[in-house]
Amino acid sequence: MSSHRLPPALPPSPFLELRHSPATGYSVFAAQPIPAGTPLLAAPAPATCVIYRAFRKEVCAWCFAYDRGRPWRVRPPGAGAGAGGGIVFCAEQCRDAWAAQRGVLGAQAHAALEALVQRHARARGWRADAPDAPDDACTPSEREAWAAAEEEAALVRGCRLAAAAPGARGASKAQKHALARALQLPVRDTDTLFFLLGGVLCRAACPAPSLPSPSPSDDDGDGDGAAWTSLLTLLPAPPYASRGAIRSATSAYLTLLAVLPHELLAPPTVLSRDTLETVLSRDAANSFGLWSTGPASAGSAETEAGARGDEGAEMLGYGTWPAASFFNHACAPSVAKRREGRRWLFAAARAVPRGAELCISYIRGEEDVLPLAERRARLQAGWGFVCRCAKCLEEEAGG
Numbered sequence: 001m002s003s004h005r006l007p008p009a010l011p012p013s014p015f016l017e018l019r020h021s022p023a024t025g026y027s028v029f030a031a032q033p034i035p036a037g038t039p040l041l042a043a044p045a046p047a048t049c050v051i052y053r054a055f056r057k058e059v060c061a062w063c064f065a066y067d068r069g070r071p072w073r074v075r076p077p078g079a080g081a082g083a084g085g086g087i088v089f090c091a092e093q094c095r096d097a098w099a100a101q102r103g104v105l106g107a108q109a110h111a112a113l114e115a116l117v118q119r120h121a122r123a124r125g126w127r128a129d130a131p132d133a134p135d136d137a138c139t140p141s142e143r144e145a146w147a148a149a150e151e152e153a154a155l156v157r158g159c160r161l162a163a164a165a166p167g168a169r170g171a172s173k174a175q176k177h178a179l180a181r182a183l184q185l186p187v188r189d190t191d192t193l194f195f196l197l198g199g200v201l202c203r204a205a206c207p208a209p210s211l212p213s214p215s216p217s218d219d220d221g222d223g224d225g226a227a228w229t230s231l232l233t234l235l236p237a238p239p240y241a242s243r244g245a246i247r248s249a250t251s252a253y254l255t256l257l258a259v260l261p262h263e264l265l266a267p268p269t270v271l272s273r274d275t276l277e278t279v280l281s282r283d284a285a286n287s288f289g290l291w292s293t294g295p296a297s298a299g300s301a302e303t304e305a306g307a308r309g310d311e312g313a314e315m316l317g318y319g320t321w322p323a324a325s326f327f328n329h330a331c332a333p334s335v336a337k338r339r340e341g342r343r344w345l346f347a348a349a350r351a352v353p354r355g356a357e358l359c360i361s362y363i364r365g366e367e368d369v370l371p372l373a374e375r376r377a378r379l380q381a382g383w384g385f386v387c388r389c390a391k392c393l394e395e396e397a398g399g
Contacts, residue, residue, distance in 0.1 A: 004232065004278075005233065005234070005236060006232040007233065009233055010028070016030070016031055016040060016041065017031040027327070027328045027357055027358075028326050028327050028328075028358045030355060030357075032354050033351070034352040036351045039345070039347050040335060040358070042344075042345050043321040043343060043344040043345075045227070045342045046198075046227075046319030046320055046321050047231045047319075047320050047321070048195060048196075048201075048202050048320055049195070049318065049320070050198065050317050051087075055314075057071045057088055058088075058316075059072075061089055061098055062097050062098045062342070063090065064316070064341065066292050068292075073088065074088060075089070075095070076107050086114040086117075109201060109264065113256070117193075120186070120187050140246075141243070142240065146273060149253055152181070155178030156178050156257045156258055157257055157265050158172075159171040159175035159179040160258070179258055182254040182255060186251070188248045188251055191317075193256070195318075196279055196280075200276075202227050203228050204270045227322070230322035231278065231282050231320065232278070234286050234322055236282060238281065239281040257271060282320055286322070286325040287318045287320050288318060288339075291314070291315055291316065292313050293313050321344050324337075324344045327346070328357065328360075329363075329379065331389050331392055333359050333367070334359055335349055335359060336348075336349040337361075363375065363379065366378075372392055372395045372396060375392065
């Protein structure tokens with residue numbers, strides 16, 4: 001597992017400071033008394049994100065605008081019907097912003113992966129999101145699975161690069177067979193596959209993937225160069241919950257090697273086990289959901305208040321915003337959060353004294369209506385901890 005971590009950091013703010021505690025790791029505290037309503041943090045674009053496949057024609061790939069299930073019609077530059085990597089935009093401005101960030105290489109990568117998914121969906125005996133086999137005694141361990149995957153990956157990478165190099169000797173028979181096997185692997189989870197693609201493109205944009213990049217505050221919010229560094233400031237969690245998850249990761253690795261543009265294969269550190277495990281291990285407890293609340297516009301506002309008033313809200317996807325990931329949870333949060341387009345904005349929900357921990361809600365406003373047992377069960381299932389915030393302890397003591 002990729003355990004390398006850069007020193008945690010927040011964008012400069014007179015109100016915020018990071019502190020470390022043995023129980024919760026790094027968390028955000030008030031550096032001075034904070035009046036209610038004070039803006040605290042604007043977390044820029046996500047390091048990587050995915051829109052769930054069921055909503056990919058209805059959610060803008062740039063600003064995440066959603067209009068009650070109405071399909072958007074704007075596609076990436078040069079994309080005809082059925083092309084464009086399965087992504088759409090609410091307006092030409094969003095399309096142009098996406099194209100400026102991802103570039104030709106990013107558009108080609110999305111289109112190549114989408115083409116593979118669609119081929120599998122159309123082919124007899126194949127379907128997207130094929131069910132995973134249950135774990136059993138014959139399921140390989142993490143070490144065994146990755147050893148086999150890396151051996152196969154070397155052949156696939158060699159085949160792809162040999163075909164791309166002018167004047168080079170052709171690929172060997174073993175390399176060609178490995179590529180054919182990789183192209184036939186079942187697509188177990190298309191959403192995770194595209195989420196990992198975002199991580200690969202994020203790392204590819206880092207000037208020197210093995211070295212620190214500028215601090216998160218140096219990024220303008222829409223570039224990937226500093227986003228990879230920001231991702232590395234987060235605490236890595238175990239990337240696999242089961243051996244089936246290991247199998248899905250190794251399969252995704254070989255699939256991406258088989259179809260992505262060869263420019264992403266030549267630097268071996270970009271499309272690598274380390275890249276995938278870095279993304280998976282930071283996703284585990286740090287991602288924010290994209291929900292179907294708020295008006296449909298590039299400045300759409302997704303708020304916890306809106307969540308409380310919309311019982312039919314659907315989760316459209318998720319992403320990892322490193323600058324926003326240092327807030328811990330409390331069932332009586334002192335910080336309110338809302339999403340505007342690609343940014344998460346945080347403000348003081350009430351007056352906060354100096355030195356107090358600043359917490360958000362992980363359960364979208366439902367802390368106001370759920371009883372103690374249900375809140376704890378939801379947090380345990382989703383984030384792996386039993387909440388012992390002041391509100392929970394008070395309710396526990398009161399019986």
